[in-house]
Amino acid sequence: MNHNNMQKREELPGHAHLRKTLDRLHKTYSACHEGNVATYIPELAKANPDHFGVAVVGIDGEIYEAGETSAEFTIQSISKAFVFGLAVETHGRDAVLKRVGVEPSGDAFNSLELRSSRKPFNPMINAGAITDTGMITGASVKERMNKILCLLSDAAGRELRVDEGVYRSEKETGHRNRAIGHLLKNVDLIDGEVDEVLDLYFQQCSVLLNARDLATMGATLANLGTNPVTGKEVLSFDSVRDVLSVMFTCGMYDFAGEWAFRVGIPAKSGVGGGILAVINRQLGIGTYSPRLDAMGNSVRGIRLCTDLAEEMGLHVFNFTNAGSSFIKATFGKK
Numbered sequence: 001m002n003h004n005n006m007q008k009r010e011e012l013p014g015h016a017h018l019r020k021t022l023d024r025l026h027k028t029y030s031a032c033h034e035g036n037v038a039t040y041i042p043e044l045a046k047a048n049p050d051h052f053g054v055a056v057v058g059i060d061g062e063i064y065e066a067g068e069t070s071a072e073f074t075i076q077s078i079s080k081a082f083v084f085g086l087a088v089e090t091h092g093r094d095a096v097l098k099r100v101g102v103e104p105s106g107d108a109f110n111s112l113e114l115r116s117s118r119k120p121f122n123p124m125i126n127a128g129a130i131t132d133t134g135m136i137t138g139a140s141v142k143e144r145m146n147k148i149l150c151l152l153s154d155a156a157g158r159e160l161r162v163d164e165g166v167y168r169s170e171k172e173t174g175h176r177n178r179a180i181g182h183l184l185k186n187v188d189l190i191d192g193e194v195d196e197v198l199d200l201y202f203q204q205c206s207v208l209l210n211a212r213d214l215a216t217m218g219a220t221l222a223n224l225g226t227n228p229v230t231g232k233e234v235l236s237f238d239s240v241r242d243v244l245s246v247m248f249t250c251g252m253y254d255f256a257g258e259w260a261f262r263v264g265i266p267a268k269s270g271v272g273g274g275i276l277a278v279i280n281r282q283l284g285i286g287t288y289s290p291r292l293d294a295m296g297n298s299v300r301g302i303r304l305c306t307d308l309a310e311e312m313g314l315h316v317f318n319f320t321n322a323g324s325s326f327i328k329a330t331f332g333k334k
Contacts, residue, residue, distance in 0.1 A: 025304045026066035035291030035299035038271040043169035047290035054287045055215035059223040069211040074166045076270030079204045084123035085235045085243040087132040100128040118187045124250040134190040134197040154234045155220045156213035167206035211288040214276045218284020253295045264315030275301040
């Protein structure tokens with residue numbers, strides 16, 4: 001980042017206000033100790049419950065952050081959004097929708113039920129995500145994982161890697177996902193070997209990143225599929241549109257409707273403690289705090305994002321002048 005340019009941007013009222021807002025909200029919710037670290041995957045139980053970071057990346061590539069934004073954690077279910085995009089990019093929307101729906105399920109993310117049409121409700125629950133993972137092409141699991149890892153790395157703007165400890169932990173304890181995989185195979189939604197698809201799925205969920213990476217990935221989606229920091233095109237506009245649509249309606253587990261109502265922006269959470277949110281053509285938000293609520297969402301992350309959306313007027317249906325003026329002043333073209 002050009003520090004001279006950064007200094008000029010910091011002089012703008014919108015930018016200075018955003019930095020102060022992030023610092024204030026981070027300080028406020030650092031005092032919140034509600035929720036628990038996920039334990040159903042043993043390695044996740046080792047997370048530091050006090051870690052808390054938030055980053056915002058604009059489509060101009062500027063980064064704003066507070067707290068532990070470099071602390072690494074695993075992407076978990078947030079990977080589902082990008083693998084869905086890769087499946088659409090590879091096979092086309094119609095081919096993917098023949099196997100996976102786009103309706104909110106109302107069921108737990110790891111439900112063993114399928115729609116009456118014999119396909120998963122949407123790509124953000126495990127059954128839909130495993131189906132999408134099975135559509136990634138390649139001669140081997142290694143080749144297919146390389147495609148997924150390259151996609152995630154390109155979106156984050158740096159080379160990411162798999163946490164081998166978490167991967168092994170997921171593989172050893174993922175019996176429910178194995179049941180889902182065999183259910184999908186039984187209705188011909190997985191073409192290859194179930195164990196290979198599940199191995200790939202466990203790896204994609206075990207990719208390490210941080211809050212800054214999440215915000216950059218969000219900014220990549222906000223910037224119509226092009227990473228605003230590196231300038232690299234990651235996904236096509238059509239794929240991004242489909243990804244953001246499903247994130248908006250299905251991305252926050254059983255809290256998706258409440259999130260759409262109160263926060264009003266596309267988002268995806270993961271049981272590793274991350275939340276990725278997108279304000280179309282403006283910015284990406286990444287938060288990390290491993291204390292989760294009963295639905296598997298980060299308690300601090302939800303509260304911070306709710307307040308940030310309210311104060312900045314980020315809700316997609318916020319038509320007030322205050323909200324639109326602040327966004328324009330902060331992230332508009334200079």
